[in-house]
Amino acid sequence: MLSVREIDVFYGDFHVLHGVSLEIAKGELVAVVGANGHGKSTLLKAICGLVPVSRGDIAFEGRSLRGRKAAHLVADGLAYVAEDRRLFPDMTVRENLLLGAYTSRARARRSENLALVLDLYPRLAERQSQLARTLSGGEAQMLALGRGLMSAPHFLAIDEPSLGLAPNLVESMLETIAELNRQGLTILMVEQSLALMEGLVSRIYTLEEGVISETTARAAAG
Amino acid sequence: MHQIVEVIFGGIAQGAVYCVIAVGLSMVYGTARVLNFAHGSLYTTGGYIAWMLTAGYLGLPLWAGIALLVPILFLIGAGLERVVVRPLRAGANWKTTIMMATLGLAFLLDNLFQVLFGPIPKVIPPFTDGTIELMGTTVSLYRVWMLAIAVAIVVALEVFLSATIFGQAVRAVAQDMQGATQVGIDVNQIFAFTFGLSVVLTGLAGVLLAPIYLVSPLGGWAPFLKAFVIVVFGGLGSTRGAFIAAFVLALIEALVVYYVGASWTLPIWLITLLVVLMIRPRGLLGKWEA
Numbered sequence: 001m002l003s004v005r006e007i008d009v010f011y012g013d014f015h016v017l018h019g020v021s022l023e024i025a026k027g028e029l030v031a032v033v034g035a036n037g038h039g040k041s042t043l044l045k046a047i048c049g050l051v052p053v054s055r056g057d058i059a060f061e062g063r064s065l066r067g068r069k070a071a072h073l074v075a076d077g078l079a080y081v082a083e084d085r086r087l088f089p090d091m092t093v094r095e096n097l098l099l100g101a102y103t104s105r106a107r108a109r110r111s112e113n114l115a116l117v118l119d120l121y122p123r124l125a126e127r128q129s130q131l132a133r134t135l136s137g138g139e140a141q142m143l144a145l146g147r148g149l150m151s152a153p154h155f156l157a158i159d160e161p162s163l164g165l166a167p168n169l170v171e172s173m174l175e176t177i178a179e180l181n182r183q184g185l186t187i188l189m190v191e192q193s194l195a196l197m198e199g200l201v202s203r204i205y206t207l208e209e210g211v212i213s214e215t216t217a218r219a220a221a222g
Numbered sequence: 223m224h225q226i227v228e229v230i231f232g233g234i235a236q237g238a239v240y241c242v243i244a245v246g247l248s249m250v251y252g253t254a255r256v257l258n259f260a261h262g263s264l265y266t267t268g269g270y271i272a273w274m275l276t277a278g279y280l281g282l283p284l285w286a287g288i289a290l291l292v293p294i295l296f297l298i299g300a301g302l303e304r305v306v307v308r309p310l311r312a313g314a315n316w317k318t319t320i321m322m323a324t325l326g327l328a329f330l331l332d333n334l335f336q337v338l339f340g341p342i343p344k345v346i347p348p349f350t351d352g353t354i355e356l357m358g359t360t361v362s363l364y365r366v367w368m369l370a371i372a373v374a375i376v377v378a379l380e381v382f383l384s385a386t387i388f389g390q391a392v393r394a395v396a397q398d399m400q401g402a403t404q405v406g407i408d409v410n411q412i413f414a415f416t417f418g419l420s421v422v423l424t425g426l427a428g429v430l431l432a433p434i435y436l437v438s439p440l441g442g443w444a445p446f447l448k449a450f451v452i453v454v455f456g457g458l459g460s461t462r463g464a465f466i467a468a469f470v471l472a473l474i475e476a477l478v479v480y481y482v483g484a485s486w487t488l489p490i491w492l493i494t495l496l497v498v499l500m501i502r503p504r505g506l507l508g509k510w511e512a
Contacts, residue, residue, distance in 0.1 A: 050403065059245035074406030088394050099394055103406040151405060
């Protein structure tokens with residue numbers, strides 16, 4: 001479904017990713033692990049068109065993403081959930097979710113998807129009219145993921161969903177992600193710790209200093 | 223007593239129009255992070271184009287002139303973003319570069335008007351010259367209309383921003399640009415749109431004030447400065463803050479004009495601004511990071 005071939009990415013003069021390749025098949029839950037500053041987030045951002053790729057190619061559902069604008073990728077079915085949430089702080093939870101369905105493809109299924117997200121996270125349903133800036137870390141992460149789901153994605157890239165969450169919240173967040181995957185959503189997620197991912201994912205790529213150093217296949221749970 | 227009512231009413235009516243100028247300036251700063259120094263010259267542009275369409279050349283009735291003016295102003299604004307602002311955005315220190323580019327554009331427009339129309343101000347006659355009684359004093363009907371139109375424009379803008387999906391996209395870009403991209407909003411499209419809209423707003427203000435201040439090549443600088451003070455006073459990027467600030471400052475202006483003299487207006491505005499910024503560094507309702 002998604003194939004990244006030999007991509008190089010720079011931030012200014014800094015060479016972040018060196019010939020990184022990876023493959024994700026439809027319905028898979030794949031993880032990229034690695035320490036901070038080794039290019040994990042950059043990899044996700046490159047896939048989602050938020051940073052430019054200077055060499056190599058990324059193909060989604062058989063089509064090259066070269067030169068395609070980030071905003072259009074969302075319409076293609078690629079959604080990105082940022083580690084720093086990137087919510088709209090002065091809008092309500094509900095407004096944030098509804099804006100998640102901005103593309104015309106997602107807007108057609110807006111009320112249906114809203115019901116699904118609120119069903120997934122009753123906490124958000126309770127807090128619909130609250131401003132996003134007033135949410136706790138866990139709720140903000142729920143909203144970030146919920147907003148991503150509102151775009152009716154075929155593929156979801158999630159950057160460190162555990163960041164800043166209490167251990168019990170991390171567990172339920174990962175459980176939710178695994179459940180979304182079981183329902184058929186293809187997911188690529190980035191984490192610092194390998195331990196969190198045990199038993200959840202089908203494959204783990206290890207990223208070290210901008211290079212994939214290891215690929216491990218795991219038996220998926222369930 | 224009668225005179226003060228007249229002065230205060232006049233001040234409020236003008237404040238409402240300054241608010242229209244200010245919300246445009248504020249919106250562009252809030253979304254595109256650009257301080258547009260040509261905003262005052264674009265105010266003048268609105269006045270000159272309206273004059274050409276009506277009294278000056280084509281002799282159209284005012285309503286038809288305005289109907290033509292709005293899309294013209296929008297295209298000027300959107301074109302400006304596409305041709306001048308967007309290419310500069312890629313460079314280092316783009317905020318400063320773009321600010322200087324808009325300042326250059328202001329000089330270009332000012333001189334263009336000077337060459338095309340000469341230094342003698344152009345007149346757009348008011349669409350009504352009646353008067354009405356207000357609290358025992360007589361005020362010009364045109365100013366009543368001016369107040370009503372300006373408030374209607376600002377309210378319409380507020381409704382657009384909060385109730386339509388496109389308006390929400392504008393707010394989303396202002397609140398988190400990357401977040402907006404992530405939900406599929408084409409940020410450049412929003413930039414072009416807000417520039418277009420802000421030029422419509424400032425240009426219409428230029429037309430509204432034309433019967434009072436006439437249209438002259440440098441006539442946009444005073445309203446621009448005032449709009450700038452309003453925007454900073456109200457909080458950069460906050461429409462509601464600008465709305466409140468415009469009326470507070472208009473009232474102060476009216477009182478200063480009445481008790482001290484018109485030439486003290488801007489100094490006293492700036493002193494007020496200093497006091498507000500000492501207490502609230504981001505303005506009344508400001509929440510923007512630099």
